[in-house]
Amino acid sequence: MAESCKDLPDECWELIFNRLHKLHHSHLESPSLCCKRFLSITNTLRTHFTLIDATVFPISILLNRFPNINSIDLSSFRNGDLDRVVADIASSNLNLKTLVFSGTDGLPLGSLRILGSRMKNLRALMCSWLRTLRDIELFVIADSMPCLEDLDISYPLNSFRSDPEIQGLSQGDVGVTDMGIEVLSSKLKCLRKINVSGNEFLTDKSLLALSTNCVHLTDIVVRNCSLVTLDGIKFVMHNSTNLSSLSLQEIDFGRLDNYSIRCARNISTLEIYRSVVPDEYLHLLANAGIPLKTFALLFCTPVCFTFSGISSFFNKYRALKSLSLSAIPFLSDEKMSDLSQCLSALVIIRLMVCYNLTESTFFTLAKNCPLLEDISMERTNLGGGGGDMATDIVQNPTIRSLNLANNPNLTDECLAKLASVCPSIEVLDVSSCERITEKGIAEFWKRGSKIRKLRIAGCVGIRSIGNSFQLSELEVLGAAGSGINELVVSGNRCGGLLHLNLKGCSGVTTVALKEILTNCERLRNINLIGCLNVSREMVDWMVFSRPSLRKIILPYSHLPSESQRKLFLRHGCLVLSEQAEVEL
Template sequence: MSDKPMVDLPPECWELIFNLVGHHRHFEPLSVVCRQFLAISNRLRVSLTVSDQTVLFLPRLFQRFQHLRKIDLSEFHGDLEGPLSQIAKSGLDLEAINLSNQRNLPLDGLRKLGSNMKNLRSLTCSKSGSLLDFHLFVIATSFPSLEELDISYPEHEHCYSLSGLADSGRFPAVTDSGVYALSMKLKNLIKINLSGNSFIHDKSLMVLSSNCASLREIAVQDCAFITQSALAFVISCARELRSISASEIWLPFKDVGFEQSFVYAKALCDINLSTSFVADELLYSIVEACLPLNKLTLAHCDGFTFAGISLLLAKYQCLSFLNLEGVSFLTDQNIVELSKFFSMLTSINLSLCSKLTNSTFFTILKRCHFLNEVKMERTNVGEEDFAADIVVNHRVKSLNLARNCKLGDGSVKKFAAVCPNLQQLNLSSCSKVTGESVVEIFKRCREIRRLEINQCSGIKGLVIDFELSKLEEISAKGSGINNEALAVIGKRSCRLLHLDLAGCLNVTAKGVKEVVQSCRLLREINLKCCDNVNAGIVAWMVFSRPSLRKIIPPCGFASAESQINLFLRHGCLVCEGQHFKGHGKPPLI
């Protein structure tokens, strides 16, 4: 490694250049060029994911990356007290920490963290075991500057009696008392997610909206005791409220209090009422309120009709996000009529609308000029009725067509032709799709970065004679993909980073070697349940491909702790039995 780069520029200029590269996972090749590039990449690294193995190296990592702002401990499964103590003593100025998926949140660790991280703005404790009121008391006292708090879906192991109390006699859940403590201490709170906390009542929402004047986002999905009365109070009183998310709310006919509350919601732009009973009268009240609405979710809702949703969409033609998943009455003709109001949509979800066919897909592509994302999972897409006036939409980047049993090669080819700038495509569990479709997708959509073909047994071999210069991730769990296809992927995909082959029975060590040898940037590979891949290939992969950062080995892999640590010192985490994270996760070190 040299002391200086070949082109001598001020460090500020190099930082600007590095930032153009994008995600910090791309910094690693640059960091080995020279010491100055190493220092710059270290300085620009702002987030770190900690696992069971990497926790041993925390002091060294904190010393190397001194500008970290976010730490994610959701993949760590040991005693959290030690890591929290090290983070507290690190001297870092953190803005966000993720403590999700923990069996327990140590109170002393939280206190130490709070005493040293005065500027912490975001705390995530989703899916934490044994989350109780006294955890909220400590959080409220220790982190007075919090702006975002997620305590959603706690995982309690206690057994409840019919009265809602644990058999042990104590109340093993978050209650209104804990939320009240948060509301009294966290005066800067902007966003809170209470979803899945089954024992909070209307009182919790009322004290939050009364005491937290800056509150903008509230989520109470799957909170059984929250009623429309509390939602009406929040919408009326929280004048800064931008987003409200609730589910399983009974919003009956002639609920005057709830309907009138929208008149006061001058800032409300995002409404999510999933799996609720929503009468047309409520939709009419939203129309009359003249909100700055740009996001609407009515997924799996009952009670409203086509007339109700039509009137609402006619009023709010500036919607950018619309989720009508599971609205079963929708037909292709309904979408033709509604699409007149879709001119500003960037994302639409019509999954589980079983009456919708190819006609709907081509209609929204034609009418939605700003569309970026389309979800039509488990619909009736696949019917070969192609419209005569099909238009090409260059803006669509993400398309989810998973679990469409009628979807075959003919439709997929046509979809690829009209969405040439696709970057993400999901065809999982489409049994009629073959390798012919995949080749056509790669040929037509040269911007494709992520392809999901999980459980596609019809996809086996691939014949590709051109470069896949943008492809970064393939998820092919349980597919029919074989060694020959892997060899082609390896040869043509120079930027492949993530490869998920879990349960691919047509793959052997030969195919894995082909792709690992060819893909010089490969960072993660999942071989879980690949019964025909010899477990002995793991060591070969670690030492043959220095870019690898995570391997989930095939069945039969057994290794001593010393060998696992040796792999880790080479920069690769070999993690048996763990889930493959893949897309969107930062590298481990």
């Protein structure tokens, strides 16, 4: 192939391969095996790298192979010396812009200082869910990375923080405090986005420091910070003139004045969680005239606001693109029908834990919101009989994604009606809908849907997938805890499958698994925890017969020895136990 097109310049090949890369990075594997020239070209196209293990290959070899990497994710790093890895990254010639530490044990401060001094273009640092995060880590970040624009320090675990007095430690020794945020904000003058959620010692002083020192702030996320009050939020609204996105939790909006809302004149995204939101606030918000495009009202105290409040709000914000509502008991099909008249511009809607909403609301939204692409009605009452009242069902081909999980009354008959409305579905989640079977899922394929991601976790009535249909577009099948056991048919018809989660599918056998691995030539990840009829000897066969595999998750009892694990890793496949399980 390369010889017949030897006169085609590298720039043309790069355009061709880049188109494949945008579809999925795995599409570059085949051309990279053709010749060294193609390998060199495809290596330059990769810009993101996820590192899991550093015990087999020196990280420096990988970094040299991909010279245009600008984003590195260490959140799944499990084996090796993290400090050594960060030092190798720092000594490379990469022009790094994003670095993710989320979920690791902590930040290697020594090597992080070196990296910060050398990677002058580093703009985003993600440090959520660290096992340890204290003021000292913030001091190092502030000193070594002054050009940061995006910082996530949310939800540190800090397991030893619960009683600092007993431990003989100050708050700054066991978690992030106002002092840490004050020092951080005084040095990160370019900061635009910050997430401080879950840092329990922070007070309004932190918001005052951020708003005063970081004049370019556009996005602030402050959730699960119980000491932050409305006074701190008001200060931010008054002083952060560039603020466009605000996400809050546990705030009493009853004292918020009209002036404070009008000061936040650039806010386009407002998310409110578990807060007190009275009708008076919704009326003030409706009259403020701010350019809202995204709004979320989630698990807020429903006795504080009424249908009148949210109706007046939606009537003024008819240009909303994204809406999320949850746990609002007074929402009914009839009321959603009224509200939908104001929501014609919606692209995304999420209605969760609203048990009075049935499929009638679904049909109404599909009809009155012609731009809708994503509908989520999780934990509602789909199948509860609302379809009997729907007389005007209109097809909406723009809808691409459906999340219908945790609807215990959803039946195959109801699912067939929903499928008739959405012939273009690409993502479907019906997890924990125990009454549906494979017949209900098949209705989407009958209507011509090209589903790429299908999640049927907990659907015990689904025994097989894909009978009589060619599912070449299906890339993700999340079937954990389902009744699926007939994988032979799926294997023959799902040749494009990349990710397969069979956790808890006890009916899957070694024969069936061999069939699907033989036919799914692009399969990369598979979860086999709880597949009791799959022998441990299958691991060797899977790794060596399916070279596309990159991750296999097994029960702890099926884990190979350390030497075998390293051998598998040299062939490009990481074998993990259930203790390191990652949902597919």
